[in-house]
Amino acid sequence: MNKIERNKKNIELFKTCINTNDKDLAEKLIDAKAEFQSLISDEKLYGGAGYLSVVDVMRKSFSDIHWEIVDTAVEENKIAVSWICSGTHDGDFMKFPASGKKFSFGCMNFYYFNEEGKIIKDVAAQGMAGLFQSLGFM
Numbered sequence: 001m002n003k004i005e006r007n008k009k010n011i012e013l014f015k016t017c018i019n020t021n022d023k024d025l026a027e028k029l030i031d032a033k034a035e036f037q038s039l040i041s042d043e044k045l046y047g048g049a050g051y052l053s054v055v056d057v058m059r060k061s062f063s064d065i066h067w068e069i070v071d072t073a074v075e076e077n078k079i080a081v082s083w084i085c086s087g088t089h090d091g092d093f094m095k096f097p098a099s100g101k102k103f104s105f106g107c108m109n110f111y112y113f114n115e116e117g118k119i120i121k122d123v124a125a126q127g128m129a130g131l132f133q134s135l136g137f138m
Contacts, residue, residue, distance in 0.1 A: 003076040006117045011072065011079050014111070014119065018055050018067055026052050031118040040094075051122070061093035062103075070106065078112045089135055096135070103134035 001009070010029055017025040026048030036045045038054045045053055058065050065087035073080040086104035089096075108125035
């Protein structure tokens with residue numbers, strides 16, 4: 001399997017990982033030294049556990065949150081993913097109390113891979129702005 005095929009396979013597994021909050025799969029797919037930043041945490045987050053800590057917060061606020069891949073553009077060391085994220089705001093999120101509103105928005109992420117095929121960086125093109133707009137917070 002070449003790197004492009006591997007990256008496509010790994011991003012499909014990553015989708016499963018974030019939709020099921022699978023910690024073992026996160027450790028398999030995300031390099032332990034990978035550093036992530038999020039509006040949800042003031043501290044830097046590392047590795048699969050760090051990445052899924054953001055997913056944990058999202059699940060507490062949006063228990064049915066789901067990510068679906070719309071399209072990808074793949075290279076040997078990176079992949080651009082167009083996602084649709086949907087769910088229901090049924091728990092408090094940051095300073096916003098649960099509203100019961102359903103949401104769906106598109107977002108774009110760029111994932112960078114090391115030589116072993118593990119994610120080492122995630123850059124969100126729209127990120128939380130899409131969620132805030134979808135729920136009417138901005």
